[in-house]
Amino acid sequence: MGAAVVTLPWSGQRWPGRISHGLPTFGFRNAPSGLVTRRQLRALGLCPGGHEYVAQLVWRRGTRWAALYRLDLAAPSPGATTAQLAALRRADRALRTCTDCGRVWDFRLPTSNGRTCWPCASAQEHTENQQKGHNMVAQITTVGRDETATDQDETSRTRHSLLCSQSEVCPLARYCPNTNSDTCDSGEGCSAC
Structure with missing residues (x-):
């Protein structure tokens, strides 16, 4: 200065x-x-x-x-009018009210989850995750039935015939729903498979 x-x-x-x-x-x-x-x-x-x-x-x-x-x-200072104070109270209450359940909290709810309270947000997230999981299982089973079912059957038959040809006792016979015996009829694999 x-x-x-x-x-x-x-x-x-x-x-x-x-x-x-x-x-x-x-x-x-x-x-x-x-x-x-x-x-x-x-x-x-x-x-x-x-x-x-x-x-x-x-x-x-x-x-x-x-x-x-x-x-x-x-x-x-004239201060705020009663109408201004009422508008501020309404605005504050709106910021503290859950948009899902309508409960009024003692604090302002975050905008990141759409102004929903923690119980509603966690329930909604759980429902969404459950729905996603259900959709994924449905897609996997559909894909498994349509595209990979024939590949899996061929792979399991090949594996089964290789194991059966190496010994007289079929190691997969007890897992095979088509046979009741532990031995193969031929050395190449179970006749039921």
């Missing part, structure tokens, strides 16, 4: 600062008493009262700034 001094036009007070864009400009935490930011006014229950800001604070090498209002010109 340097050693520049600004004379405040409304009080004649001299304060370290500079004039920038036609406004008295002060460094961070260097504003004169009687000037406050909008947030400070709100904390006091006041508002600017229709008056423009009269000075500014600048910090972070001019990248951040805040408007300064005169405290003596500030008016009491």
Whole structure:
């Protein structure tokens, strides 16, 4: 800031600062008493009262700034009307209500799952997973019956005949639904298979 001094036009007070864009400009935490930011006014229950800001604070090498209002010109804040408060209550209740079961929670529900509560979301996910699993089983059984049934039958017959040709006792005879004996009639495989 340097050693520049600004004379405040409304009080004649001299304060370290500079004039920038036609406004008295002060460094961070260097504003004169009687000037406050909008947030400070709100904390006091006041508002600017229709008056423009009269000075500014600048910090972070001019990248951040805040408007300064005169405290003596500030008016009491009127607050929200009853209609505004009712609208806020309705909006908050809508954000806390489950879209599936209609239960109102003490906290706002996440938008990632469509504003549903945890029990509804987990039940819905369980149902979806069950449906996906059912569809996959149906597809697998359909594919198994249509496309791979003949390949599997041929593979099992070949394996069965190889095992039967190596010994007199058929190792797959007890698993074969077509035969009741443990031995093969011929050395090449079970006659029932």
